[in-house]
Amino acid sequence: MPLRRYNEADTAIFLKPEVLQPIGSYKIRGVYNWVAKLSPEDRRRGISTLSAGNMALAVGYVANLFKVPARVAIIDTAPKYKIDATRKYGAVVDLVSPSTMMDYIEHPPHDYSFIHPMADYGLMDGYGTIGIEIVEDIPDVDSIFVPVGAGFLSAGVALAAKSLKPHVRIIGVNAENCPHYHIGFKKGGLAPFEYKPTLADGIAGSFRISREIFELVRETLDEVVIVPEPEIARAVRFLAIENKLVTEGAGAISLAAALAIPKEERGKSVCILSGGSIDAGKLAHILEEK
Incomplete structure (x- = not known):
């Protein structure tokens, strides 16, 4: 997915628009990589996962590509449009x-090949291709901003990018209303926090993150910053109006974080727009705000 320059003068910000993937999300990279590595027998059994939305879309799409059945569990609070x-x-x-x-x-109630959304390293390998593409496209990149949910995207991008450019800064981003990794980095481990609803719902919720994944994220990311809700909405609006990119809160949050840091501190930066699954009514409300 080619990089785009952010449409505002002299910000030294580039966008990695995973929103332009066939399903509107980076998840397709991980799922395709995972399914491609299955044995023919395991692939014929079908593929399954549990998701809040974007992973489910990726499994359905990739299953069609490989002409195998798909069965997904979706959290019942997920937006109806993602389920449909x-x-x-x-x-x-x-x-x-x-x-x-x-x-x-x-204990999946079926014998499909199951993709564990928070523990399958084959997904991380696929997500890492984003980091490789960024460094190959902009060899002098200074910082990469990446949304952090369970941590697989950020760890995959960091491992791949730093394998080519060890000193590139990988900055993870949490919503202020769900600062799980931000607090975890400060306290040396995942700790309880007060969760509040957030526009960046794709990287929020009750994650059961293993100690192994947490340590991998802590070792590979340079820091995790937080973004307040108004700034997430502002980034969604900027991307839609100025760059003609429809982006969900969890994707736009990377741009919001970069814009909050002076160019002199972050240098030439790339923001990963991880997904574009946003309810039409919610988007319309954001666009109407001043």
Whole structure:
């Protein structure tokens, strides 16, 4: 996915628009990589996962590419349009509650090949291709801003980018209303925090992150910053109006973080716009705000 220059003079910001992927999200990279590495027998069994939306879309899309069945569990609080879009790809959808989702992950009620959304390193390998492409396209990049949810995207990008350019700064981004990694970095481990609803819902929620994943993220990212809700909305609006890119809050948050840091501190920067799945009504409301 080619880089774009952010449409504002003299910011030295470039955009990695994963919103332009066929499903509107970077998730397709990880899922395709995971499915491609399955044995033919395991692939024929079908593929499954649990998701809040974008991973489900990726599984449905990739299953169509490989002509295999798909079955996904989607958290019942996910936006209806994501559920409907997943069904359009032919995937069977199981709705689960936040309280039962871990049971589904640990004991799937089927024999499909199951992609663990928070513990499958094959996903991380696919996401790492983003980091490789960024460094190859801009060899003198100074900073890469990446949204951090469970941590797989950020760790994959960091490992790949630093393998080519060890001194590039990888800056993870949390919403101020869900600062799980930001607090974890400060306290040396994931710790309780007060969760509040956020526009960046794609990187928020109740993550059961393993100590192994947390340590990998802490070792590979240089820091994790937080962004308040008004700045997330402003970035969504800027991207839609100035760059003609429809981006969800969890994707636009990387740009919001970069804009909050002086150019002299962050240098030439790339912001990963991780996804574009945003409800039309929510987007319209943001665009109407001043």
